[in-house]
Amino acid sequence: MVPMRKRKTWGHWDQAAFLTVAARHWPGGDRVLPRLSRSADHGLLWFGLAAGAVVVGGRPARRAALRGVASLAVASATVNTIGKRSVRRVRPVLETVPLVRRLSRQPITTSFPSGHSASAVAFATGVALENRKWGLALAPIAASVCFSRVYTGVHYPGDVLAGAALGAGAAFAVRGLVPTRAQLAPPARPRADAPALPGGKGLIVVANAGSGQRALGGADPAQVVRDALPGSEVIAWGQPSSGPDDEPGDGPDEGLDAALETAAARARDLRGALGVFGGDGSVNAAAAVAKRYGLPLAVLPGGTYNHFAYDLGIESLADACQAVETGEAVAVDMVRFDGGDGESGGWFLNTFSIGAYPELVRVREQWAPRIGAWPAGVAAAVHVLRTARPLKLTVNGKPRQLWLLFAGNCTYRGLGLAPVRRHDLADGVLDVRMVTGGRLARTRLLLAALTGDLKHSPVLKSARVRHLRVSGLGSDTHLAYDGEVAPAPGTLVLGKENEALVVYRMPAG
Structure with a gap:
């Protein structure tokens, strides 16, 4: 009688994969992977990357870092409160793992699932849901941390896969509670007609040289705009600022107003659009001119904060270029303020x-x-x-x-x-x-x-x-x-003008 062959369970396959990794020589792994595994203890690696993004990155980087950390927190809490207690799997036996690979301090918790893997995948996935390119850049690091847990002998491959799945689920759960930018409806309403300007052809941009020096690393704003929109015409105005803010040269000024008037007249002749590279003060001045000429306005964020641009969904020059080239635009409100008795006043957008x-x-x-x-x-x-x-x-x-x-x-x-x-x-x-x-x-x-x-x-x-x-x-x-300060008259009157200005916005999706 022929004996029946035992069917191998998942546990057998899992242990076999663990032994294969332990027996194989991985060039360079002994120097890198144990250190990488230790650096991810308690999420320190990911918190460090997030802190770096907050310090040196812009608003999109800070938002991606925050989503990554929130996803990590959810994954870590789930692993420690549910995962470790529901499946009390014993850690692998280290006899087959070379001594040089082993961690100096062995974990004492149960093996299933891998908390390090959950945190790594949660952070990388959370960042990817906010910015796909940054998430892809983090993917090799996250994958290496996951593999290092098997390589150093503290987890079976199944533990790592379960942790990774849990981490990805945590990131999607956070997205369900706090939608990403891509999930939100396009900002502002209603949609308005504006010309699509491939390569920026027909767009006349006034570039404030006093704005965006920190973000551009000292590059010439006018040249940056020309490189991004080669078909546009760029009028450089102002002097570079050495300070952290938009001043000097970012607010309403006779020189800036003259440059905007020249640009608007040229854009009207071309049946194109007026553009402005600068902060909220520059945008304020450009909006008043664009309204008077009946032109759509393209806001190219070049200041320190760029509140109006962000509310349009435009967080970078690339976003503004995409909006201009696709012709995606909306009508927005403006507010007029004056002394109420004929005294001169102004407009504000924010x-x-x-x-x-x-x-x-x-x-x-x-x-x-x-x-x-x-x-x-x-x-x-x-x-x-x-x-x-x-x-x-x-x-x-x-x-x-x-x-x-x-x-x-x-x-x-x-x-x-x-x-x-x-x-x-x-x-x-x-x-x-x-x-x-x-x-x-x-x-x-x-x-x-x-x-x-x-x-x-x-x-x-x-x-x-x-x-x-x-x-x-x-x-x-x-x-x-809008970031400018001026003496106030004895009486002030503020009034809305609905859908007073057409502006380009970030396209949906």
Whole structure:
């Protein structure tokens, strides 16, 4: 009688693969893989990469790093609370693993699943969901960490595969809770007609040489634009700035206005579009000119913060080029402000404020890249509370005592008195927020900042209106709009103009 052959189980295949790896010589592996495996202990390798992206990268890099860390945290928590306790698999026997490969400190937890593999794949997948190229760059590192766990003898291949699957699942779970940029609906509405300009042909760009020096590494902005859009015509304006911000030369200026007028006239003759490379101050000046000439505006982010460009989904010059070449555009609101009795005023695309708000934003944005948004918001609140004085004003006919008044073009999302961004640039309203004076106002505002509950603080008032009238302003009062500061008239009138400007935006998908 012929004996029946035993069917090999998954455990047999898993152990056989482990022994094959242990028996094979891997050139260079003995020097690299054990060190790489140790560097990933407690996620230190991935936290280090994320910290580097936050320090030296731009906004997209910071967002990708944050998603990677969040995915890692979910994967690690799942492994330690569910995975390790549900399958108590014993670690491999190290007899077949060469001594030079073994880790100096052996793990004491159960073998299934591999926490290192879960963290590695979660981080790389999370980054890839935000930016595919960066994720692909991280993939070899993540794969090497996974393999190192088998190579050093602390996991079976099945443990690694299970950890990798769990890590990828964690990244997709985070994406389900917090959609990536690609999942979100294209910012702003409604869609508008704008010419598609392949290679930028028909686009006349005013490039502010005082903007973007840090991001461009000292390169000439005009040449950078020409290289990206060879069919465009570029007018260079201003002098390079050695400072970290957009000044000097980023706000409304006679020289900048003249350059924009020249560019707009040329774009109108070509039936093309006006472009601007610079920060929010430059964009503000260009928007006023584009509106007057009836031209679509292409915003090429070249400043330090580029709030308006980001709200359009444009985070890089490549994004702006894609928008221009495809002709993807929307109509956006603008807000007019003036003295209400014929006095000259201006326009703003982002925010307008009087009182202490400009200083609060300055401190917050100065510290946020280094200490995080929440600590920076607290530091800004402390600074404002220590130095500012309330203003006695009349707002839409009602007397008020205010520490600060903020008005946003369309509804902002974010902290109560320090809004972050918008998802609709044509909703027809002013987002008004006021921090009132009164008894213990400073203490109450500080407590709200410390607890992160600024939105629900009783000293914070908010409203959505179409018009705003502010009177009783003193002669020493200043206003801030789109990063610019100017003396305020005794009376201010703000009014929305719906869908006043056509701008290119990042195409969907």
